[in-house]
Amino acid sequence: MKRFLKYSIYYLSILVFIGFNVVLLDSLRYDKPVEEEIKPKIVLISHVYSNPYWKQVRAGAEKAAKERGVIIDFQGPDTASVEEGIRFIKMAYAAKVSGIIAYVQDETQYNDVINKVIDGGIPLVTIDSDAENSKRLAYVGTDNVEAGRVGGREVIRQIGTEGKVAIIMGGKTVKNQVERVKGFKSYIDKNSNIVIAAIESSDSYLLEAELAAKKILNQHPDVKALFCTSALDGLGAAKAVKSLGLVGKVKIICFDDLPETLDNIEKGIITSTVVQQPYLMGYKAVHIIMDNIEGKTTKGSFITDVLVVDKEDLEDYKIQQQRYYSEIQ
Amino acid sequence: MRITKYNSKGTIAKSSSLKRKLVVFAVFIILPIATSNVVFLIMSNRVSNIYNVMMNRMSVTNEIKNSLNESFFHFNQYILTNDWESKRLYKFYYDKAVRDVIALQGDSDINSKYILRDLLNSLKSFKEAADHTIEIYDNHSGVDVYYDEYVWTKEIVSYCNAFISMLSDSYFDYNVNIYKGLKQKQSYINKVLMVYIIVALMLSVIYTLLFIGDIIRKLKELVSVSEKVVKGDYTYNEGEKTHIYELDILSEAFNKMITHIRKYIESLQEKAELERKLQDEQMKLLSYENALKVSQLKILQAQINPHFLFNTLNCISQTAIKENAHKTESLIRAVAGILRYSLNMMDRNATLEEEVNVVKQYMYIQRIRYEDRFKFNLNINADLQKVMVPAMTLQPFVENAFIHGIEPKEEGGVINIDINQQGDCCTIVIEDTGCGMDEDMLKKIISDSTKQQPVGHTTSLGIKSVVQRLKLMYGRDDIFSIESQKGVGTRVYLKIPIKE
Numbered sequence: 001m002k003r004f005l006k007y008s009i010y011y012l013s014i015l016v017f018i019g020f021n022v023v024l025l026d027s028l029r030y031d032k033p034v035e036e037e038i039k040p041k042i043v044l045i046s047h048v049y050s051n052p053y054w055k056q057v058r059a060g061a062e063k064a065a066k067e068r069g070v071i072i073d074f075q076g077p078d079t080a081s082v083e084e085g086i087r088f089i090k091m092a093y094a095a096k097v098s099g100i101i102a103y104v105q106d107e108t109q110y111n112d113v114i115n116k117v118i119d120g121g122i123p124l125v126t127i128d129s130d131a132e133n134s135k136r137l138a139y140v141g142t143d144n145v146e147a148g149r150v151g152g153r154e155v156i157r158q159i160g161t162e163g164k165v166a167i168i169m170g171g172k173t174v175k176n177q178v179e180r181v182k183g184f185k186s187y188i189d190k191n192s193n194i195v196i197a198a199i200e201s202s203d204s205y206l207l208e209a210e211l212a213a214k215k216i217l218n219q220h221p222d223v224k225a226l227f228c229t230s231a232l233d234g235l236g237a238a239k240a241v242k243s244l245g246l247v248g249k250v251k252i253i254c255f256d257d258l259p260e261t262l263d264n265i266e267k268g269i270i271t272s273t274v275v276q277q278p279y280l281m282g283y284k285a286v287h288i289i290m291d292n293i294e295g296k297t298t299k300g301s302f303i304t305d306v307l308v309v310d311k312e313d314l315e316d317y318k319i320q321q322q323r324y325y326s327e328i329q
Numbered sequence: 330m331r332i333t334k335y336n337s338k339g340t341i342a343k344s345s346s347l348k349r350k351l352v353v354f355a356v357f358i359i360l361p362i363a364t365s366n367v368v369f370l371i372m373s374n375r376v377s378n379i380y381n382v383m384m385n386r387m388s389v390t391n392e393i394k395n396s397l398n399e400s401f402f403h404f405n406q407y408i409l410t411n412d413w414e415s416k417r418l419y420k421f422y423y424d425k426a427v428r429d430v431i432a433l434q435g436d437s438d439i440n441s442k443y444i445l446r447d448l449l450n451s452l453k454s455f456k457e458a459a460d461h462t463i464e465i466y467d468n469h470s471g472v473d474v475y476y477d478e479y480v481w482t483k484e485i486v487s488y489c490n491a492f493i494s495m496l497s498d499s500y501f502d503y504n505v506n507i508y509k510g511l512k513q514k515q516s517y518i519n520k521v522l523m524v525y526i527i528v529a530l531m532l533s534v535i536y537t538l539l540f541i542g543d544i545i546r547k548l549k550e551l552v553s554v555s556e557k558v559v560k561g562d563y564t565y566n567e568g569e570k571t572h573i574y575e576l577d578i579l580s581e582a583f584n585k586m587i588t589h590i591r592k593y594i595e596s597l598q599e600k601a602e603l604e605r606k607l608q609d610e611q612m613k614l615l616s617y618e619n620a621l622k623v624s625q626l627k628i629l630q631a632q633i634n635p636h637f638l639f640n641t642l643n644c645i646s647q648t649a650i651k652e653n654a655h656k657t658e659s660l661i662r663a664v665a666g667i668l669r670y671s672l673n674m675m676d677r678n679a680t681l682e683e684e685v686n687v688v689k690q691y692m693y694i695q696r697i698r699y700e701d702r703f704k705f706n707l708n709i710n711a712d713l714q715k716v717m718v719p720a721m722t723l724q725p726f727v728e729n730a731f732i733h734g735i736e737p738k739e740e741g742g743v744i745n746i747d748i749n750q751q752g753d754c755c756t757i758v759i760e761d762t763g764c765g766m767d768e769d770m771l772k773k774i775i776s777d778s779t780k781q782q783p784v785g786h787t788t789s790l791g792i793k794s795v796v797q798r799l800k801l802m803y804g805r806d807d808i809f810s811i812e813s814q815k816g817v818g819t820r821v822y823l824k825i826p827i828k829e
Binding site: 009012013016017020021023024027028036038041071073090091093094095096097 | 488491524
């Protein structure tokens, strides 16, 4: 027994020594990072860098980039700024990147720089908002007139063909807002007797949107539904409806899928929302650039469909969104 | 770590030496410390390397920025002053910036590499734009013609600067990440080392406890064995084997020593036993002889009541005086003297002088009996008072000379007694020129003659008895010798040591 103890002490100490040295030497091992080969780069310039909508665009772009063997450099101003946007394009041009995907903040100011880039031999695709008159290779995004029509159809589905509705839009001169209102109007004029009681602008600010909604509901208590053409308009309207105790009585049909929007749908404050497919936009834009680089000339407008999300298909939609987000990480 | 050693006796001693144990112990302690030192050295070396690389990159990045700005400055200068030197410097700095960028591309992380590519391309764009501006300018066009291109060049420079600051950030991030990783690793290594050292210490403590336990157990064993030895218990104790070579040797040697001592003591005891037995036997013999003598004496006493005999002899002596038979009277006195002497001196030693007197009285009696048939010569050359002998030592020899020498011979003979002092010995020679004795006779005399009492034997207890008493008294064997020849005579030698 004692002898056994003695021997086990010897063996144990040898084991301990070897074990600890192996652990130490292993921890000293310097793992050199694997040499990644440098790939062509496509710069994606967003509207606002931290916007969740643009994160989905990025996710789609990254997916396509992986498929085509390029990398995405996601850029964008911290707050919406035309100068910043142009600067990013120019910088990408100076750095002679393989392709540029850009959101056009202001068509007239962007045309020159877009033309310069195309003349310099770098493919450029506009995304989400277009500069039709420039030499850009292609546009990928929503047809906002069509999106307005889809909104109109949803309003009719919710309230029928009679009654009053009001519109809150995120800026009276903003191109996509105007287009959406235009599409909406033309659809209900054609398909129903619905009267548009009022059109208010929030300039895409939450507080203004709420005030506008309250104003409408006070002036027109018989309004059956509020049609909001931008993401924040919907949230503002939801706040107003909630504070006036009109939940359920006044339907809200809005745009986009901010988390708060989805929350409000779940609570039943917002009835439904028209969503675009940013993931698909990003995905398509990269493929168009790559096709052009590889010699397959692809030009024109590529329209991505809009979807209507209400309380029923909220869960499925959330799961799909989750999948897109997880692809960025 | 165990060793098998053959010690001096060739038996297998399965234990490791003390030295080896101590070395093992030291190794237990030293190895973890050495390992941790080495690991720390490597870690700090790595940190300083990373720092050096970072500083180097940062300085090169700064260099690029300076070169670019110099280049743009000289380009500007050229446009303003049309100085050819400025044009050369513009190109020189541009080339330097490009060289530095390309150098940095060699060993950068992937993020920085992308930025470096953008920077390099931007630098090239700058060169193109600047060269284009200069071309237009050289064609002596007005400022309105090259102005757009000049502004574009300026913008590109600002983009380049933006890329350079991005590059700095990227390098910084990269190194911060590496540093964080190293720091994490270092704290991990610290923990491992801590555990390692604690475990090693624990192991060495256990080892030491076992080791000390070994020593103490052996020492206790040795102490108990030596206590036993002190009490006189020499039983051999095999003892437990330890794992320490030196202790085993010590214990083995100790046990062997005990065994040797025990064997020695045993042999001494055997010897003493033998001697005791010998003494016992001698004592038996002596007491036997003593008993014999006592019994002989009893017999003698039973035969003649001495008082009766003395009274009778006195009566005869007085009768002889009354009858004027003086010769008879002196004869009887001589016989009575001898008889008294032999009875009185039975239990004690006598001086040689007393002995000689008895012999003289005996001769007087014999003279009357044999008349002129013998001659007696007494030759004394020694201090007789100093020589002690048992009583009735000489008389039996003289009697023997009469019985075996003079009596059977018709014509008679001579009896000589020579007493001489020689050193510390006194030699007494008693010789007669009688008929001598044959060997059978001699044997009879020398052998125990108490059973076959010779003819004419009266008071003596036999020559053999006398010789034995002399030998016992002086503890020597060479006291008595006798030689005899048929028809020539007999000679007896006595050699008696003189006692102070």
